[in-house]
Amino acid sequence: MTEKVKIAMTWAAACGGCDVALLDLEERLLDLTRIADVVYWPVALDFKRRDLAALPDGGLDIGLFNGAVRTSEQEEDALLLRRKAKVLVAFGACAAFGGVPGLANLSDREGIFATAYGSTPSTENPNGLRPEPRCVVNGGERTLPEFHDTVRSLAQVAAVDLVLPGCPPPAERLIDLVEAVARFAATGETPPCGTVLAHDKALCDECPRNSTRRGGRVSEFRRPHEVLADPEVCFLEQGLLCLGIATRGGCGLSCLKANMPCRGCFGPTAQALDPAAEALSALGSIAGDANENDVPAHVMKRGVQSIRDPAGTFYRFTLPSACLNRAVRDVPAEKSP
Amino acid sequence: MAGRIGVFVCECKGQVSGTIDVARVCAAARALPDVGFAEQVGMLCGEADLGAAVRRLRDSGSDRMLFAGCSPRSSLKFPEERIARVMGGLGQPAALFEVANIREQCAWQHADREQATRKAVDLVRMAHARLVTLEPPPEPVPLPSRALVVGGGPAGLQAAKDLEAAGVEVTLVERRPWLGGRLCQLLRIYQSEGWPSVCDSSCVGPVQAKGVMLSERIRAYTRARVTAVKRIDGRFRVTVDASPEYVDPGLCISCGECARVCPEETPRLADEGLSRRKAIDKEFERALPDVYSIVEEACTRCGACVPACPTQAIDLSRQPRTFTEDYGAVFLAAGVEALDLSSYPQYLRSHPNVVTGIEFEQIMARGFKRPSDGRVPEQVVFVQCAGSRAGPDKEVGGVPYCSKTCCAVTVKQVDRMAVANPAIEATVVYYRDMRTYERALESLYQNLRNVGIEFVNGEVTGIEGNGDGRLSLSVAPCVSGDADEEPEALSLEADLVVLAAAQEPARGSAELYRMFGVGTDRHGFPIENQPRLFRPTESLVNRVFVVGESTGPKAVQQCAEQGSAAAMRALPELLAGRALPPRFASRVDARRCIKCRVCETVCPHGAIRITEEGAASDPAFCQACGLCAAACPVHAAELANFTDRQILAQAKVAFRELPAGEPRILALLCYWCSYSAADFAGVERVRAPANYRVIRIRCSSSVNTGLVLEMFRLGVDGILVAGCPEKSCHHLWGNFLADKRTDLARALLSQLGVEPGRLRFEYIGAPMQAKLMTALRDMDGKLRKLGRNPAARAAGGA
Incomplete structure (x- = not known):
């Protein structure tokens, strides 16, 4: 293959960390540029959307999409990239599962606007102005992207070929991506649709602290700031809520190396029915002491009650891809016949 | 197909x-x-x-x-x-x-x-x-037709003899140097519900033990203990350490020449240290095995005994024996022992004339001589509930339960003393009640009252030494409901005090139960398998039987009954040489397992083992509760014939015929209790809302929260999970696990805007059909107001 691979990266509801993470490739970034031409990367290079649109459909080889889909513009971007790219990559936890922006699904457009344009202490908005998709300014119509009620992952908008999880994806997995690109450049081979560039097993399996796991119950879960954690002992043994039991491995253990428990940015394993439920089932089962028959209910439940904010804890990166992927409000009750 | x-x-x-x-x-x-x-x-x-x-x-x-x-x-x-x-x-x-x-x-x-x-x-x-x-x-699992009995008291000996009689090979391990256990330390043993007859331990002790010693199919090891246990493929791979056989039992003729020349002395175990024995000696005359033994810690290896032995039976170079063997069933008869009362200074346990009941048995055997000076006492006070029935109303602490045998033993002892030496005055201080249990002992008790033995109701709150071996006891009145009786504090004099000490699990038994995977309660007694009524002597682990006093203080006769009962329970599998795993046996896919050990933690039946490759579930130990499967965060564990896929397949078709607009209520009812409650509602022709469907699950804790969420996504409007009543779960804590997880799931659902009332957990026993129906009707009413499950709509579900 003589021609270089054409690659594009775009961002949506994201923090920008994924774009920066590409730099974690360090000198391997040069390997990427040897085999690939970046034809579109709005964060780093001066391309316009029309440059991407100008490419023939399928004229782009690899499309990297980071961020969740929150606005109509992001949805258009996702569909555009899908149309142009032979291989669409959900780059990072937000594109893969909805990510932290996905927690906005606990609220809705109205709730968010009411807070952002109304009730925060620093908001001064006496006329109650809200962003409108269309408005007339000086006789001319101006438009803004529409703000959706629900945040979605990329896969909920367009078919995804490759998933690269992580918040942001770590260098090891970026190298996998480069290799996938190289393989595509050399052979034209694409991985099976939906391939996840991470390990199949959950993080515990590769955690160096696994050997210290004794399998005891957790009387009460404590939060990281409440404990000076032992850097070598399993977090669960220390009463710290760690999602390594239900989160895909392959992240390079950077949180654990920094003595922080896993927060789940690599998403659930392939077997999970729901990104939160399995961890919830497991931790809910070992929460509390093994003396349930001897203590009153409020003592028996102290362990599970110490798990605060289950949605925020277990769905931190995954709510849009959950079984029940958003909070439901204002659904009028059906009258019984 | x-x-x-x-x-x-x-x-x-x-x-x-x-x-x-x-x-x-x-x-x-x-x-x-x-x-x-x-x-x-x-x-x-x-x-x-x-x-x-x-x-x-x-x-x-x-x-x-x-x-x-x-x-x-x-x-x-x-x-x-x-x-x-x-x-x-x-x-x-x-x-x-x-x-x-x-x-x-x-x-x-x-x-x-x-x-x-x-x-x-x-x-x-x-x-x-x-x-x-x-x-x-699953296929049957082959088992060795060999049993291990740990503890050579009346229960262990009985189990060993009955198993042997049925053709099973038995290894018996006893930590003390003799067989017969505490039975041999009691002078007389009361024996009948009917009339107050007694047996003499010097007679029946050897009779029981002889049967074991003489059997070709029983190998008995004294001064031996279990040091390691592996549960593999339905069997127990047990390592036993036995002390060196310094004295050859085949040569020893129990002549005592060795003891005569031995220069070292050590407290005698058999009489609770009231007398001393030689480093090489026999604990008591009629002890079996009939061989002299050496107390390691006391022996200086001086070698004086070796040439003294007329049969050259002594070899001091013998090494400890360790062996590992597989067993198909295990009988734990670890027994109880007296609570150490030295931590309650009120009882003045350090005084030589303050003794426990079992020490008093030895004092009786020695002509009632009090320990301080060997004189026969004039006044003996028996103190009941020393360390038992502790609670807010009792001044001195201890264990909260009744030690059950003490009242009867005291009545027997007072009776023996009154007969043997009527000059000694006896007073019994009892806390709240005398509870003699057996019919015969009650008549003996009444008899003692009739002949004028003083029984004082009160709690001994302090004992003081008055010098010259005499003691005075402070007795606080028990709080009484009788208003006419003016309670008064008393003071009693004694020159011997017998404490009916509380009985607690034998020291070292905690480690034994842990090794076999047997769960224990907060007092350290092993937990019996549910329903306890009809599974006598079964522990939570298949083929581990807990017999005799290991589950609580018992009379000798009851211990023997338990030994027999356990042998009978074990025989079908031992004789067939195989165990039949349940049709819902759990299995773990090692390729997915991450060794988080959650399954091992929640398994109440010791069926999960962590190997190099990952967790492994042993179908012959599995009792098919499904706790492991529901708690496994990566779905590596599942139950055969009860997979997530099967449960969802049922949920998917459950409401096909239900007219639109009717709330869809799914009741996940535990296999034994709650499912029966739904049946009983029918038996009583209770009218129920027709829009509920039941999935008969294993334990209430066998359903993963992911399945519950998935069911909501599929369009179920309300889910009721129900399990056995508190303290009655067939799987120890399964109902509590389900209750806790349901709470957590409800918190999650409410954050998602799903009314938490759509998911509930109830403790529902078989006869609690009314509670089940109330819960269903209540859900039905609420769901009609709430309307369709919004989650199903949001997710575009069915």
Whole structure:
């Protein structure tokens, strides 16, 4: 293959960390540029959307999409990239599962606007102005992207070929991506649709602290700031809520190396029915002491009650891809016949 | 497997067909995949219909049966055990049938023919969804026909003898140097419910032990202990350490020449250290094995005994013996021992004339001589509940339970003393009640009162030494409901005090129970398997039996009864040399396992082992509760015939016939208790809302939260999870785990805007049909107000 691979990266509801993470490739970034031409990367290079649109459909080889889909513009971007790219990559936890922006699904457009344009202490908005998709300014119509009620992952908008999880994806997995690109450049081979560039097993399996796991119950879960954690002992043994039991491995253990428990940015394993439920089932089962028959209910439940904010804890990166992927409000009750 | 399912829909001679359109149910069944035939029968439990059905199944080459009729759990005529027999008779795996409970949980609960028929069709669909994916049960697991008995007291000896008599090879391990346990330390043993007769331990002790010593199939090790246990493939791989056999039992003639020349002394175990023995000696004259033994810690290896032995039986160079062997069943008869009362200074345990009941037995044997100076006391005070029945009303602490044997033992001791030496004055201070339990002991007690033995109701709150070996006791009155009685503090004088010390699990037994995976309660006693009424001596671990006083203080006779009972419980598997795993046995896919050990933590039955490759579930230890499967965060653990896929398949078809707008209520009811409650509601013809469907799950904790969320996504409007009542779960803590996880899931759901009332957990025992119906009606009412489950709409579910 003589021609270089054409690659594009775009961002949506994201923090920008994924774009920066590409730099974690360090000198391997040069390997990427040897085999690939970046034809579109709005964060780093001066391309316009029309440059991407100008490419023939399928004229782009690899499309990297980071961020969740929150606005109509992001949805258009996702569909555009899908149309142009032979291989669409959900780059990072937000594109893969909805990510932290996905927690906005606990609220809705109205709730968010009411807070952002109304009730925060620093908001001064006496006329109650809200962003409108269309408005007339000086006789001319101006438009803004529409703000959706629900945040979605990329896969909920367009078919995804490759998933690269992580918040942001770590260098090891970026190298996998480069290799996938190289393989595509050399052979034209694409991985099976939906391939996840991470390990199949959950993080515990590769955690160096696994050997210290004794399998005891957790009387009460404590939060990281409440404990000076032992850097070598399993977090669960220390009463710290760690999602390594239900989160895909392959992240390079950077949180654990920094003595922080896993927060789940690599998403659930392939077997999970729901990104939160399995961890919830497991931790809910070992929460509390093994003396349930001897203590009153409020003592028996102290362990599970110490798990605060289950949605925020277990769905931190995954709510849009959950079984029940958003909070439901204002659904009028059906009258019984 | 096209066309291999035979369906029978039973009319129950009108009891079903009176309410349900059976022909319509049959027609619906015929339309289901793989169904060869679906037929209506009058009463399948009757010999004529059953015979015809068996022929029909055989002629059609059916390998699975779907029976729609009475409850598989509660039917008294055609329960699942009988259906399994029918399938077995067809030469098919007995597990390949499924029952749609259209009688107790449908025809008997709903009056409206249309509603009942619709529900019956759904129930048949649900049963069918499971049936098509059922697999034959796991293969039997071979077991060694060899048993291990730990503890050589009356219970252990009885178990060993009964097993041996049935042809089982037995290894018996006893930590002390003699067989017979504490029985040998009691002078007389009361023996009958009927009249106050006694046996003498010097007679019956050796009689029991002799049977064990002389048996060719029993190998008994004294001064031995279990040091390691592995549970592998249904068997127990046990390592035993036994002290060196310095004295050859084949040569020792118990002449005592060695002890005569031995220069070293050490406290004698058998009399609780009241006297001393030589480093090489026999603990007591009639001890078995009939061989002199050496106390390691006391022996200086001076060698004086070696040439003194006329039979050259002594070899001081002998090494400890360690062996590892596989056993098919284990009997733990670790017993109890007296609570160490030295931590309660009120009892002045350090005073030589303050002794425990078992020490007093030895004092009786030595002519009632008090320890301080060997004089016969004038006044003996017996103190009951020393360390027992501790609570807010009691001044001195201890264990909260009654030690059960002390009152009877004290009555026996006072009686012996009154007969043997009437000059000694006896006073019994009892806390609140005298509880002699056996009929014979009660008459003895009354007799003692009649002859003027003083029984004082009160609590001994302090004992003080007055010098010259005398003691004075402060007695606080017990709080009494009797207003006329003015309670008064008392002071008693004594020159010997006998404390009826509380009994607690023998020291070292905690480690023993831990090694065998046997759960213990907060007092350290092993927990018995549920339902305890009809599973005597079973621990939570298959084929580990807890006998004698290991589960609590007992009379000698009851200990022996337990030994026999346990042997009987174990014999079927030991003699067959195999264990039959449950049809729902758990299994772990090591390729997914991450060794988080959550399964091991929640398994109440010691069936999970962590290996290099990952967790492994042993089907021969599994009791099919499903706790591991529901708690596994990566779905590596699952139950055969009870997989997530099977449960979801049932949920998916559960409401096909339910008219739109009716709330869809799914009740996940535990296999034994809560499912029965739904049956009992039918038996009592309680009218229930017709829009609920039951999935009979294993333990209430066998369903993962992911399944619950998925069910909501599929469009179920409300889910009721129900398990056994508190303290009665068949799997120790399964109901509590389900309750806790449901709370957590409700918190999650409410954050998602789903009304938490759509998911609830209830503790519902078999006879608590009223509670079940209240919960269902309440949910039905609330769901009608709430309307369709918003999650299903948001997710675009069914």
